[in-house]
Amino acid sequence: MTTPLPPTITVNGSDRPLAPSTDLAGVVADLAPGLVVDGRPRGVAVALNDAVVPSGEWRTTSSPRATGSRS
Amino acid sequence: MRTTNPDGTAPSDPLTIAGTTLGSRLVMGTGGAASLVALEEALVESGTELTTVALRRVAAPGAGEDAGMWGLLDRLGIRALPNTAGCFSVREAVLTAQLGREACGTDWVKLEVIADDVTLLPDVTGLVEAADQLVRDGFVVLPYTNDDPIVARRLEDVGCAAVMPLGAPIGSGLGICNPRNVEAIAAAASVPVILDAGIGTASEAAQAMELGCDGVLLATAVTRAEDPVRMARAMRLAVEAGRAAAGAGRIPRRERALASSPVTGLVGRPGNLDLAL
Numbered sequence: 001m002t003t004p005l006p007p008t009i010t011v012n013g014s015d016r017p018l019a020p021s022t023d024l025a026g027v028v029a030d031l032a033p034g035l036v037v038d039g040r041p042r043g044v045a046v047a048l049n050d051a052v053v054p055s056g057e058w059r060t061t062s063s064p065r066a067t068g069s070r071s
Numbered sequence: 072m073r074t075t076n077p078d079g080t081a082p083s084d085p086l087t088i089a090g091t092t093l094g095s096r097l098v099m100g101t102g103g104a105a106s107l108v109a110l111e112e113a114l115v116e117s118g119t120e121l122t123t124v125a126l127r128r129v130a131a132p133g134a135g136e137d138a139g140m141w142g143l144l145d146r147l148g149i150r151a152l153p154n155t156a157g158c159f160s161v162r163e164a165v166l167t168a169q170l171g172r173e174a175c176g177t178d179w180v181k182l183e184v185i186a187d188d189v190t191l192l193p194d195v196t197g198l199v200e201a202a203d204q205l206v207r208d209g210f211v212v213l214p215y216t217n218d219d220p221i222v223a224r225r226l227e228d229v230g231c232a233a234v235m236p237l238g239a240p241i242g243s244g245l246g247i248c249n250p251r252n253v254e255a256i257a258a259a260a261s262v263p264v265i266l267d268a269g270i271g272t273a274s275e276a277a278q279a280m281e282l283g284c285d286g287v288l289l290a291t292a293v294t295r296a297e298d299p300v301r302m303a304r305a306m307r308l309a310v311e312a313g314r315a316a317a318g319a320g321r322i323p324r325r326e327r328a329l330a331s332s333p334v335t336g337l338v339g340r341p342g343n344l345d346l347a348l
Binding site: 012013035041042043044045046047050052054055 | 124126128140141162166169170171172173174175
């Protein structure tokens with residue numbers, strides 16, 4: 001019997017659960033709410049697989065998911 | 072950013088880097104401060120207009136503190152200079168610089184490529200390579216380097232906006248171990264030279280300026296002093312004093328004494344009528 005694992009994302013080396021349809025803006029707001037002021041990031045940046053994603057593209061960039069299964 | 076002195080007058084001796092004018096020649100770091108309140112007081116007293124900020128991966132519990140740093144610099148009108156402290160490779164340093172540009176909204180970066188975590192000395196080969204890449208990518212690069220005049224020249228050749236030689240290893244407080252090299256770098260450079268690392272007390276900051284440096288960057292000497300605010304003020308005054316002394320032209324060193332008073336007309340000599348003024 002195989003149980004599918006919920007989707008996860010690796011953020012700064014740690015796996016975290018990922019809600020469906022989460023974009024990068026959501027990940028940042030969830031991980032570091034103090035760095036989002038009036039909906040705008042402040043002093044925070046995101047790189048996805050070693051490539052910087054401009055903050056203007058966070059809403060349209062889906063988080064990469066690592067899915068798996070557990071036997 | 073402040074463009075006038077506290078009394079409202081224009082800075083008389085500004086530091087210009089890549090076309091940007093800074094009223095203070097003292098660049099501060101933020102590492103080692105006991106608290107944001109202590110840091111704020113020290114930054115204000117230092118008079119700095121440019122302060123380095125380390126970029127780190129966000130850890131949720133520390134995110135509030137990071138936000139406080141940004142608010143602090145904003146409120147004080149201090150320009151943030153993101154750095155690549157802790158990067159041990161060209162790849163890490165370049166990516167960190169790119170993240171800093173996005174996070175801080177500035178093309179300026181204090182570039183560090185560190186050789187190892189024991190000496191914390193620069194890996195100058197990687198430093199030149201990373202500087203070259205970043206300059207081509209549009210960055211204003213201020214590299215932390217060793218006190219080798221040839222490396223400083225290479226960094227200038229690839230387009231760095233300043234060179235920042237160390238006085239001594241980071242956090243050592245040993246002062247300027249090789250003043251002749253620092254002086255040689257300052258004499259040869261056509262970009263600003265900022266003495267970075269090793270400063271322990273105010274006289275060493277003054278010495279850096281007397282050697283011809285255009286500015287001084289320090290953190291630990293202030294943030295870990297017994298009285299950071301008092302030391303910040305001392306550093307500000309030392310940088311100003313050293314700069315003034317460098318411009319005033321010191322007397323040449325002599326092997327023997329040279330009387331400062333006239334040697335003619337001395338009183339108490341036989342045959343003289345002593346009418347002293």
